[in-house]
Structures are given as structure tokens and as C-alpha cells.
Amino acid sequence: MANLEGINLAMQTPFNDDGGINFKIYEELIDKYVNAGVHGLVLGAGTGQHPYLTEEECNQLYEIGTKRIDGRCKVICQSSALNVDEVIRRSKHAESVGADALMILPPYFEGPSDDDGLFEFYKEIDSAISIDIVGYNIPQATGISVSTDLLKRLVELKNFNYIKDSAGDLSTHQEYLQVTPGVLNGCDTTTVYALMAGTKGVIWGGANYMPYEAVKLYDLVINKRHSEALELWQRMLPSLLFIWRTKYTPSVLRASQLRGYGTGNVRKPLSKISAQEDKELQRALEALNR
Template sequence: MANLAGINLAMQTPFGEDGAIDYDEWERLIDVYIDAGVHGLVLGSGTGQHPYLTESECNQLFETGIKRINCRCNAICQTSALNMDEVIRRSTHAQATGADALMILPPYLEGPVDDDGILEFYREIDAAIDIDIVGYNIPQATGLAVSPELFARLSALTNFNYIKDSAGDLTTHQQYLQTGAKVLNGCDTTAVYALMAGATGAIWGGANYMPHETVALYNHVAAGEHVQALALWQKMLPSLLHIWTHDYMQCVVVAAHHRGYGLGNVRRPLRQIDAAAQAAMLRTLAPLET
């Protein structure tokens, strides 16, 4: 089992103004984020605009990313897709490329909604690969909620060793923890509380614009320095509340670009937020500069 403890930064995908992926910037960002101390990088993440990437683009991101990472931190590849054969094809390719773990959404958009159907979906993937599966609870996006009971059943699969919980419900999050399985927080606005409750770590989109702060927060909690963690959290929280309640991906890339991380562009069909929305996002970053 891979050790995914710590901050696993859900990497943005750098796009030029024409929408093409800038692979040079991709590799530069990998170095910058590793130098900031992150424990893992999620390639092809939701924050990286995964739904708008082709399979071949994801494969190239995995290949160039894993080579650049060069075992300096964990490489987690998102291999989600709607077609079952494509999920397995993406997953086996990522494993062959050297991924440490795979992050995979449940079968959303008119797929099976019952627990047995979701379990069978992951069982088929589990049989095809030999590295960790990170399941994904994000009902606000998929319409599917992974119950604590289903999580316990999924955890009995050979490779289903983690879940990323982005729902933001601390009750469910703690019920997950009660199963004894490993949980990674995915909700920006609950991160400090999830870590204090015992989450193994986080898969964190907001870390794109504050990698140093997220690593410091994790280190404070891991050391039992909760007063220091909460003091840092108060500086981080305004921007996290903003991205969680506005256009998430656009806000993250605007904030990241402002702080020297990435190019600040999104890919169609997403649209850039306007100047007023950008200014509102940037105002929330002020506490981080004090």
C-alpha cells in the first residue's frame, strides 16, 4: 500500500490562451510544488480540469509528470471515465507508467446508483490493477454519495485502500474514519478539522495557490500543534471559503497565477471569470501576505 499521508496537491493543468496544454509549465510547476514540500501530486485532477482533457492528453500528463516527479513524492493519477473499458484502459496505462495510486470517481451520470452496482464497478477495476485505488465521494458533482457502510464494503477489496471525501460533511467524514480505513480530506473548508479528526491527509485543490501554507498546516497538526494550526487556518480560510462558494476552478487558477503558480487560464467550455470576480478572489488572499 502506498503511503499517501500528507498534502497531495490536486494539480492544475496549465493551459495557454489558445487552450493548449503547456507541458513546459507543467514540469516547472511539478518542481515548484515538490520544492514547497508537498507529499504527493494528483495528475489529471478535477482542479486540473479533468473533464475537459482527452484520454491521450491525460496519458501524456501522466508520462511527463511521473518522469519529472522521479520518486520525489507520490504520483496519483485520476483515471475516471464514463465508459468501463476506458476506465480500465486509463488505469492500466497509469500503473504501467509508474503511478503510486489511482483516483477514480464512482460511475456517475446514469450509472448504477445502488451500493451493489457501485461495489461491482470498483471490483472490476480492482481485478485489473495492482496499485491503490482512491475512491471519491463528491455527491455535489456526481449525484452519488458513498455511505459509510458502502465504504466499509469497498475497503474489503484488495486495492481499494483510500477514499477522498469532498462532500464537506464532517459527520460522514468521521463515520468513514470509524471504519478504520484511510480517509483523505477533499473539502477545502474542512481541512484542518478533518486532519485533527484523524484523516490520513488531503487531496487539495486550493494548495495550487498556497502549497507552503497547506504543508505547514499539515505539519502543525501532525505535531499536535493545534494552536499554531488554527492560527494559520484563519489566514487561509477567507480564500478557501471564496473558492468553495464561487467558480472553483477559475478562482483557483486566478489565485495561483497571482501568486506565481501557473498561467491563469481555463479550457473551454469553462470561461474566465470577469475582472470584478478576479479582484474579489484576490482580495481574499490578503491575509496570506501578513
Template sequence: MSELNGINLAMQTPFDSEGKVNYARFEELIEMYLDAGIHGFVLSSGTGQHAYLTEDECNKLFEIGAKRINGRANIIAQSSALNLDEAVRRAKTAQDLGAQALMVLPPFFEGPKHDDGVFAFYELIGKSVDIDVIAYSIPSATGIEISPALFSRLIQLGNVNYIKDSSGDFCKTQALLKVSGGKVLNGADPLAPYAFMAGAVGSIWGGANFMPREAVELYELVKLGHYDNALKLWEKMFPAIEYIWNNDYIPAVKAGARMTGFDGGPVRAPVCEINDQEKEKLKAALSFLKN
């Protein structure tokens, strides 16, 4: 099993003004995030607009990312796809290109809604690779919740040992943390310090694109048991986290990254940028970074 502890950055995908992937900037940003102390990278993440990247673009991100990171941090590749054959193909390719783990959504669009069907899907993905597979529970987007009972079954497959919990429900997070042998990665930004305190081994975090140092510091403070200092830092971080969580997440994250020196260019259509008024709100929430 890979050790995916810490802040795994759900990395933005940089685009140029024409909407093409800017691979040169991608490499520059990786170096910047490594300098900030990021423990791992999720490439072709949801924050990186996985849904609007081609399979070839995803594979190129994995290949370039693996070469640039070169063992300095973990590499998690999102290989989600609705078509099972494509999902298996993407998983195998990501492994061959250097990923240490995969993040895979359940087949959410008119797919199985019952545990047996979701289990069968992950069973086939797990059998196709030798690396860890992170089950991805984000019921607000997929309509499918990976319950503690299902997670317990998935762990028996041998390489589905992690779950990214983006439910945003701390009660559900705590229930998942009780599953024997499983490891939880927090995927709900507003719960970050509390999930770490409760036992989540780390996070897959989109908001860390614009505050990577602070995200790492928060995790390290909790890990050391310095809860008071962690919560003081969190008090400063929270306005921006609250903003992105309750608004258009991806364009807000990218706008925040542009404001804080981690410019990844615009979003890719059909996603739209936040307007100037909203940018001012986010800028105000990020003003603490100047102190």
C-alpha cells in the first residue's frame, strides 16, 4: 500500500488563452507546489477539470508530471471514466506512466445505484492494476455514496484501501474512519482540520492550489498535536475556503491561484470564470496572505 498521508493537491490544469493545456506552465507549477511542501499531487483532478480533458491530455499530464516530480512527492492519477473498458484502459496507462495510486469515481451516470454494482465496478478496476485505487465518494455530484459497509467490502479487494470522502458530512466522515483497515482522505475543504484531528490520514484538496503552504502547515500542526495553533491558522484560511466551497468551485480556485502567484490561466469551457464582483470578494478573503 502506498503512503498517501498529507496534503495531496488536487492540482489545477493550466490552460492558455485559447483553452489549450499549457504543459510548460504545468511543470513550473509543479516545482512551485513542491517548494511549498506539497506531499502529493492528484493529476487530472476534478479541480483540474478532468471531465473536460481528453484521454490523451490526461495521459500527457501523467507522463510529464511523473518525470517532473521524479519521486519527490506521491502521484495520484484520476482515471475516471463512465465506460468500463475505457476506465480499465486509463487505469493501466496511468500505472504504466508512473502513478502510485489512482482516484476513480463510481460509474455515476445511469450506472448501478446499489452496492453490488458499484463493488463489481471497483473489483474490475482493482484487478487491472497493481497500485492503490482510491474510491471516490462525492454523492452531491454522482448521487452515489460509498457507505462504510461498502468501503469495508472494497478493502477486501486488496488494493482499494483509501477513500476520498467529499460528502461534506462530518458524521459520515467519522463513520468511514471507523472502518477497519481503511484510510480516509478528506475531500471536503471546510472539514480539513477536523477531519485530520479525527484521524483522516490526509486530504485531496483543491483549495490548496492557492494556499499550498498554509494547507501543509495546517496538516503538520494537527499531526504534531498543536491544535490551538492549527485552529488559529484555520481561522485565517476559512473565509477563502468558505467562499470557494459555497460558490463556483473550480473557477474560484483558479481565480484564487491567479491572485496568489500560482497562475494557471483561465478555466476551460464550458466552465465560466467568476465575475469581477465575485473576484473582489475572494480577494478580500485572501488578504491575510499578505500579512
């Protein structure tokens, strides 16, 4: 079982103006994030615009990424797809190039939404691979909630050792923690509270533009310096609230660009934030400099 404690940064995919992947900047970003002290990198994350990448592009990201990381931190690769055979194919490829774990969404488009159907989906994938599966609870995007009862069944599978919870419901999050220690927070705006509640790790998109602050927050909480953690949190919160309530990925990428991480470009069908939103984002980011 891979140790996914700490800050697992849900890494952006840097694009050129024409929407092509800039692999040179991708490798430079990996070095920057590793040097900031992150404990893991999630390649092909939602923040990395996974739905708009081809399977071939994902494979290339994972091949180049794992080689560049070279064991300096953990590697989680997203191998989500609507077709189960494709999920397994993507998963096996990521495993073959050195991924420590796989992040896999439930079958989110008109697939099974009942507990039995979701269990069978993950069971088939589990039997085909030998590294950790990170399940994914993000009902606001998929329309599917992973119930606590389902989680109890899933963690009995050989490789289903983690679940990323991005729903933002701290009550459910704490119920998950009663079931398994392998809960990873994925809701930016609840991070500090989830860590204080006992969450061992996070998968964090907002860390793209503040990796040093993210690592420091984690260190403060695990060392029980909660007052200092909350002081830091108050500087982080304005921008986190902005990205969570606005266009998430375009906002994260623009914030990252403003702070020296990446190009700020998105791939269609996403579009950049508006001029007014850009001004509001820049004001929110000012708190980080206090």
C-alpha cells in the first residue's frame, strides 16, 4: 500500500496558446513542485483537464512525469474513462511506467449509480491491477455519491485503499474516516479542517499556485500548531473561496501563472476567466503576500 499522506498536488497540464501540451514547462513545473516539498503529484488530474486529454496524451504525460519525478515524491495517475476496458487499459499503462496509485472516477455518465453497480465497476478494475486505487467522491460533477455503506464494501477489495472526497461535506468526510484511514480531502475550502479532523492527506488543485504554503499548512497541522495553521489559512482562504465559487480550473491556472507556475492557458472547451474575474482573483491573491 502506497503512503499517500501529505500534500498530493493535483497538477495542472501546461498548454501553449494553441492548446498543445508544453512538455518542457511540464517538466519544469514538476521540479518546482517537488522542490517545494509536496509529498505527491497527481498527473492528469481534473485540474490538469483530464476529460479533454486523449488517452495517448495521458500516457505521454505519465511516461514523462514518472521519469522526471524519479522517486522524489509519490505519483498518482488518473486513469478514469467511461468504458471499463479503457479504464483497465489506461490503468495498466500507468502502473507499467511507475505510478504508485490510480485515481478513478465512478462511471459518471448514465452509468450505474446504485451501490451494487458501482461496486462491480471497481471490483473488475481492482482484479486487473496491483497498485492502489483512489476512488473519487465528487457528486457535484458526476451526479454520483459514494455512500458510507458502499465505502465499507470497497475497502475490502485488495487495492481499493483510498478515496478522494471532494464533496465538501465535513460530516460525510468524518463518516468516511470512521470507515478507513485512507481518506484524502479534495475540497480546497475545507482542507485545514479535514486535516485537523484526522485526514492524513489531500489531493489539492489550489496547491498549484501556492505549493510552499500548502506544505507549510500540512506541517503546522501535523505538528499540532493549530493557531499558526489557522493564521496561514486566513491568508490562503480568499483565493480558495474564489476558485471554488468561480470557474475552477481556469481560475487555478490563472492564479498559477500570476505566481510563476505555468502558462495560464486552458484547452477548449474551457475558456479563460473574464477581465473582471481576473481583477477579483488578483485581489484575493494579495492576502498571500501579507
